[in-house]
Amino acid sequence: MPGPAGAGAHDADGYPPVIRGLVKATAAATLERTGVAAWVGARPARAWMPLVIGYHRVVDDFQAHARGYMPSMLISATTLEKQLDWIGRRYEYADPDLMDRWLRGERPAGRPVAVITFDDGYRDVYEQAFPLLKRKGIPAVVFVVTDLVGTQGMQIHDELYLLLAAALPSWRTPEQRLQAVLREAQAAPRFWSEADIGDGGPLQLTRALLGVLTQEELRRVIQILRHQAGSSAPGGEGLMSMDWAMLDEMQRAGIRIGSHTCSHALLTNEAADKVAAEARDSRREVEHRLDTAPLHFAYPDGRFDASVVAAVADAGYRFGYTTCRHQDSAHPALTIPRRLLWENACLDAFGRFSPAVMSCQVNGVFDFAASCRVDHVA
Numbered sequence: 001m002p003g004p005a006g007a008g009a010h011d012a013d014g015y016p017p018v019i020r021g022l023v024k025a026t027a028a029a030t031l032e033r034t035g036v037a038a039w040v041g042a043r044p045a046r047a048w049m050p051l052v053i054g055y056h057r058v059v060d061d062f063q064a065h066a067r068g069y070m071p072s073m074l075i076s077a078t079t080l081e082k083q084l085d086w087i088g089r090r091y092e093y094a095d096p097d098l099m100d101r102w103l104r105g106e107r108p109a110g111r112p113v114a115v116i117t118f119d120d121g122y123r124d125v126y127e128q129a130f131p132l133l134k135r136k137g138i139p140a141v142v143f144v145v146t147d148l149v150g151t152q153g154m155q156i157h158d159e160l161y162l163l164l165a166a167a168l169p170s171w172r173t174p175e176q177r178l179q180a181v182l183r184e185a186q187a188a189p190r191f192w193s194e195a196d197i198g199d200g201g202p203l204q205l206t207r208a209l210l211g212v213l214t215q216e217e218l219r220r221v222i223q224i225l226r227h228q229a230g231s232s233a234p235g236g237e238g239l240m241s242m243d244w245a246m247l248d249e250m251q252r253a254g255i256r257i258g259s260h261t262c263s264h265a266l267l268t269n270e271a272a273d274k275v276a277a278e279a280r281d282s283r284r285e286v287e288h289r290l291d292t293a294p295l296h297f298a299y300p301d302g303r304f305d306a307s308v309v310a311a312v313a314d315a316g317y318r319f320g321y322t323t324c325r326h327q328d329s330a331h332p333a334l335t336i337p338r339r340l341l342w343e344n345a346c347l348d349a350f351g352r353f354s355p356a357v358m359s360c361q362v363n364g365v366f367d368f369a370a371s372c373r374v375d376h377v378a
Contacts, residue, residue: 050102050113051091051362052321054298054338055080056120058128062343068235070161070203075343077128082353083341084138087114087362093138096256097295099319103333116140117321117338119260119298120155121148122239126246134253142242142250143260143298143321146285150243154236156218156264157210162233163225165202174200178209185220187213210301215265215274244289251290258296259283259317267311268303275308279315295319297334309334325367339364 055075059065062076075083087093091114094102102113116133118125121144133140145155154162171177182188209218226232242250251257261267261278262285270278279297287293295318299308302323309331312320320334328335339361346358360366 049337050094050099050115051087052115052117052336052338053083053087054117054119054321054323054340055125055129055342056118056340057122058118058125060128065238066343068162068165071344072342075341077132079343079346079353080129081132083346083358084116084132084136086346086355086358087116088136088138095139096141096319099296099336100333103336117258117298118142120264121145121241121247121260123242123246124238126242126250130250130253130255133255139254139256141256141258141296141298141321142247143258143296144247144286145241145260145262145264146282147262148241148264149247149289150241152240154233154239155241156215156222157206158236158239159222159233160209160218160225161202161206162235163222163229164205166229166234167225168200168202168205171200174205178205181221181224184224185217187217187221210266212269214269215263248290251292256294256296257286257290257292258294258298259286260298261300264300266300266303267308268305272307272311275311276314279312279317283315283317296321299323302338304328304335306330325364 056073057065057075058077058080059074060077062071062074062079065074090112092108092111094108094113094115096115096117099115102115107113116138117140118129121142125142129140132138147153148155167177168174209221213221247257259279259282262282263278265274265278267275267278283294283297293316297312297315297317297319298321299312302321304312304320304322306328309320309328312334313331318333319336320331321336321338323338323340325337326335327337341361346354346361348354348357
C-alpha cells in the first residue's frame with residue numbers, strides 16, 4: 001500500500017490529501033453511526049471468518065522513520081496500541097494455533113475472534129511490539145525470513161527500495177535507466193507502462209520489479225545498483241532482523257513463530273523446485289532453532305497460486321496467510337485473508353486515531369476500492 005503524499009501534494013483528482021482524508025473520515029463516521037459498517041462486516045460471506053490483522057515494522061517515531069523509507073510498512077507503538085485496544089474491546093484475542101476452530105466459526109466467550117500477525121521478523125517488532133503484547137496478554141504470530149535471522153542482511157525489498165531512492169535523483173528518464181539496468185542484469189526485458197511505474201518514484205519502481213522478476217534477477221539488479229552507487233544501500237541500519245534468542249524469548253512468552261520463507265522470494269515468480277525449498281527449508285530451520293515445528297506460513301507479498309499453496313501444504317503447514325480476500329477452495333486454511341494496517345490506515349484528516357475509520361477498515365467497507373492483480377489459479 002502506498003505511503004502518504006507530501007504535505008503540499010495533490011492526488012490525481014486534484015484534491016489535497018487533507019481534503020480527501022476529511023471526506024473519508026466523515027463518510028466513515030456516518031457509516032459507523034448508522035450501523036452500515038457493522039452490517040458490511042456481518043454479511044454471511046465474511047461474518048464467520050476470524051479477523052486477522054497484519055503489520056510489518058513497529059517504531060517509536062513514525063515521522064522520523066518514514067523519512068527515506070516506505071511509510072506503509074510502518075506503525076508507531078502508540079498507534080499500534082490504539083488499534084489493538086479498539087480491537088480488544090470488540091473481539092477476543094485468540095490462540096493462533098487453534099485457527100481451525102476459529103475458521104469453523106467457533107467463538108470463545110461468544111465474541112468474534114481476532115489474531116494479530118507481524119511479517120518479516122524486523123528487530124523493532126521485538127523492541128516495540130513485544131513489550132506491548134506481553135503487557136496486554138495478546139497472542140500473535142511473527143513470520144520470519146529464516147536466512148536473515150541473526151544476520152546484518154536486509155530484506156530484498158528494503159535494499160531494492162533504498163538503492164532506487166538513492167539513484168532516482170540522478171535519473172532523468174527512470175524508464176530508460178531501469179531498462180538499461182535490467183539489460184545489464186540479464187533480466188528478461190520488460191515494458192514499463194505508466195501504470196506500472198506510477199510517478200517513477202522508488203516505491204512504484206520497487207513494486208514493478210518485485211512483481212515480474214525472479215529473486216535471482218532481483219539480486220543481479222541490486223548488485224548493479226550497488227556498483228553504480230559505489231556502496232551498499234544507505235539508510236539500512238535500522239532494518240535488521242531479530243536473532244534466534246529474541247525469537248526464543250517471544251516463543252516462550254506465547255508468541256507463535258511462523259515462516260515467511262527462507263529468503264522472502266515472491267513464490268509466484270519462482271520455479272516449482274525453489275518454491276518447495278523455500279517453504280520446506282524455512283520450516284525445518286525454525287524447528288531446528290526453536291524446537292517447535294511452525295504451523296503458520298505467510299506468503300511474501302501475499303502472492304500465491306494453486307501450485308504455491310500445494311507446496312505449502314506438502315511442507316506440513318496447517319495455516320497460510322494472504323493479503324487479499326481470495327481463498328483457495330481446496331485449501332481454505334492455507335489461504336486465510338488478512339487486513340494489513342499501518343500508521344495512517346485509521347487516522348482522520350487531522351492525524352488523529354479515528355474509531356470510525358478503524359471500524360470501516362476492519363469491516364471491509366473500503367474493500368470495493370481494492371483490487372488483486374495476482375492470478376491465484378495459475
